[in-house]
Amino acid sequence: MAVNLKINNIDITVPEGTTVLEAARSINIDIPTLCYLKDVNEIGSCRMCVVEIKGQRALQAACVYPVSEGMEVLTNTKTVRDTRKINLELILSNHERKCLTCIRNQDCELQKLSTDLGVLDIRFDGENSHYEVDMLSSSIVRNPNKCILCRRCISVCKNIQTVSVIDANERGFNTIIGSAFNMPLVDTPCTNCGQCIVVCPVGALHEKDDTDKIWELLADNKKHVLVQTAPAVRVALGEEFGMPIGTRVTGKMVTALKLMGFDGVFDTDTAADFTIMEEGTEFLNRLKSGKNLPLITSCSPGWVKFCEHNFPDFLDNLSTAKSPHQMFGAIMKSYYAEKKGIDPADIAVISVMPCTAKKFESKREELAATGHPDVDAVITTRELGRMIKQAGIDFTKVEDSEFDAPFGEASGAGVIFGATGGVMEAALRTVADILTGEDLQHIDYTAVRGLDGIKEATVEIAGTKVHVAVASGLGNARKLLEKVRSGEQQYHFIEIMGCPGGCITGGGQPIVDAKTMMDIDVKAARAAAIYAEDKSMTYRKSHENPIVKKLYKEYFGKPCGHLSHNLLHTHYVKRENY
Amino acid sequence: MSATCSIPFNGTPEQEKKLNTVIEKYKDVSGSLISVLHEAQEIYGYLPIEVQKMVSEGINVPLAEIYGVVSFYSQFTIKPKGKYKVAVCLGTACYVKGAGEIIDRIKTRLGIEEGDCSADGKFSLDATRCIGACGLAPVVTVNDDVYGRLVPDDIDGILDKYTD
Known part of the structure; x- marks a missing residue:
């Protein structure tokens, strides 16, 4: 039903259930927000979005106030402006205002509000909270001194991811967002997904910065430093330089990495093709034997750790294939090292990932196939953006260039790993060709595309009906697996990505502020860029990739063979929750 | 804390x-967390991580949420109480009659802070609001024993009574 109301004396008609904030945005009236984040946190607690509503005694929070027939709203009166400013000043009075040295400098919702609302002086200078910064996690840093208690991180961790390792502790002035018994994140079942970081409006949560380590490696003449970039990075990195969401910057990214001085700029998509060969073969083997079905993908390290904590009874269902960037590292320190005649100890493999959990993954002891860690350091898309700036590279203006051969050649199947449903589609493209023995032309498995949290499909391949499911976001993964656990649903193959939407909206991706989130569907924009990249590729199936063919012929023999078992596969462990 | x-x-x-x-x-009753914690504290006297974990697994509520609730309400404690629970009234009357010095003397003698328990598990110390015995100010209670009109030098003698 439609509702008629007036905002600032402008007549407007909106659907029932719309909030005052949404109604105002639809006619380009800005109402400042801080704790509000569309679809994540709508609790009306920060009081930045207060408005006057005729007939109401007190100011109301626009983000949670539903419209009603005949309502008259004023968003720009003196009372409203003064109240918002005082509320903001009170928040700022207990905020560690070290903006110049803050990781979120110029990318901070609090800082922007302070400018927009004209706060030029801190009038309330009282007691300040002082807490220890939690730096023990290999992925996430928590600095409660910058926290403004908006609770967006709690909401995403608890309601969307169902990981629930942080909550509000204590009360009043002593309130602090933290884990149980204020223990460091590393001692909790945190999955390192980093969704808390991308929803944080300020600098209270950020990735463990590994950029210095990489500059040091690049400065070390004895080291042969290789870099690989995940598919999702190229459709988001441009945002760090003010480019529109969904811009593909693959060529510029490669040029920038070359200018930074890496000895080889390679593509994780290539490694994703190897993952498909191994995982696809594993799937065919399990389909034949009927053992350990459904096969569940293991590319997402946030999901893998979640599984180890919460679904240990499914560990045998996880694909033993390593995630693409770990496979890549293992190949670099074995095949590539041999070919180049370089001691693997002198090779450093750097991964640029849309993911904070990859930092933790790369430090897993079992992921060191050659006796050296497969991957030496992981940086996020955001960290790469910072490094490019530090290097003085004018990113938007650099020419495009190609990845280095031979590990820059990838198929479209490798590219779509970046979006939810992509690994499933990539695997089906290869599995279908193998089962039918044909070069199938119909390869767009649109049933597993799209941004729904849980997708199901039945695909008929060579007379076999294959039941598949795709989940993104750990809350959806939990829902799906509980159905499988209870026997309510049965599948042959399940893809799970830890972050809602898949890697394109991973915890290491550029941060999108709350206002932009209201206007743009970030997942859809970045996913569209991923599928456009897939369409543009010469090869669209992993097994067609020439370097994949060459390595299986010359080196590995066959997928899931002895050598690939040693280099490209791993195992998992049950983890206690506390 | x-x-x-x-x-x-x-x-x-x-x-x-x-x-x-x-x-x-309470397993299938939604919103029962506080009731469970209340009864758990009755059973154990306090709510250490071990108890909170059992509650978390039992009623399927995340530990972080439980700790959030426990640390919010002052009626819940994560520290054990001693065999002898020493409580110093810090209500207005007791305070103006010198309860501050009394509690300081107890802290020094026991080597613990407010809310803590001594290492041997014998004494715990809490500060309380007015207990309604203003005529006896300043007042200290040890379990059910009440001591009034105290001066700091009385403390050693009182605590010495609790030796076993």
Whole structure:
């Protein structure tokens, strides 16, 4: 039903259930927000979005106030402006205002509000909270001194991811967002997904910065430093330089990495093709034997750790294939090292990932196939953006260039790993060709595309009906697996990505502020860029990739063979929750 | 509030059995967390991580949420109480009559802060609001014993009575 109301004396008609904030945005009236984040946190607690509503005694929070027939709203009166400013000043009075040295400098919702609302002086200078910064996690840093208690991180961790390792502790002035018994994140079942970081409006949560380590490696003449970039990075990195969401910057990214001085700029998509060969073969083997079905993908390290904590009874269902960037590292320190005649100890493999959990993954002891860690350091898309700036590279203006051969050649199947449903589609493209023995032309498995949290499909391949499911976001993964656990649903193959939407909206991706989130569907924009990249590729199936063919012929023999078992596969462990 | 306590958790099988009965009773009742915690504290005297974990697994509520609730309400404590619970009234009357010096003397004597328990598990110390014995100000209670009109030098004599 439609509702008629007036905002600032402008007549407007909106659907029932719309909030005052949404109604105002639809006619380009800005109402400042801080704790509000569309679809994540709508609790009306920060009081930045207060408005006057005729007939109401007190100011109301626009983000949670539903419209009603005949309502008259004023968003720009003196009372409203003064109240918002005082509320903001009170928040700022207990905020560690070290903006110049803050990781979120110029990318901070609090800082922007302070400018927009004209706060030029801190009038309330009282007691300040002082807490220890939690730096023990290999992925996430928590600095409660910058926290403004908006609770967006709690909401995403608890309601969307169902990981629930942080909550509000204590009360009043002593309130602090933290884990149980204020223990460091590393001692909790945190999955390192980093969704808390991308929803944080300020600098209270950020990735463990590994950029210095990489500059040091690049400065070390004895080291042969290789870099690989995940598919999702190229459709988001441009945002760090003010480019529109969904811009593909693959060529510029490669040029920038070359200018930074890496000895080889390679593509994780290539490694994703190897993952498909191994995982696809594993799937065919399990389909034949009927053992350990459904096969569940293991590319997402946030999901893998979640599984180890919460679904240990499914560990045998996880694909033993390593995630693409770990496979890549293992190949670099074995095949590539041999070919180049370089001691693997002198090779450093750097991964640029849309993911904070990859930092933790790369430090897993079992992921060191050659006796050296497969991957030496992981940086996020955001960290790469910072490094490019530090290097003085004018990113938007650099020419495009190609990845280095031979590990820059990838198929479209490798590219779509970046979006939810992509690994499933990539695997089906290869599995279908193998089962039918044909070069199938119909390869767009649109049933597993799209941004729904849980997708199901039945695909008929060579007379076999294959039941598949795709989940993104750990809350959806939990829902799906509980159905499988209870026997309510049965599948042959399940893809799970830890972050809602898949890697394109991973915890290491550029941060999108709350206002932009209201206007743009970030997942859809970045996913569209991923599928456009897939369409543009010469090869669209992993097994067609020439370097994949060459390595299986010359080196590995066959997928899931002895050598690939040693280099490209791993195992998992049950983890206690506390 | 410090999250650590030097006294190891020493729950008995009987206590665990009682807690499980409570959990069974509330398992499928939504919004029952506070009731469960209340009864759990009755059973154990306090809510250390071991007890909170049992509650978390029992009623399927994340530990972080439980700790959030426990640390919010002052009626819940994560520190054990001693065999002798020393409480110093810091209500207005007691305070103006010198309760501040009394509690300082107790802290020095026991080597603990407010809310803590001594390492041997014998004494715990709490500050309370007015207990309604203003005529006796300043007042200290040890379990059910009440001591009034105190001066700091009385403290040693009082605590010496509790030796076993």
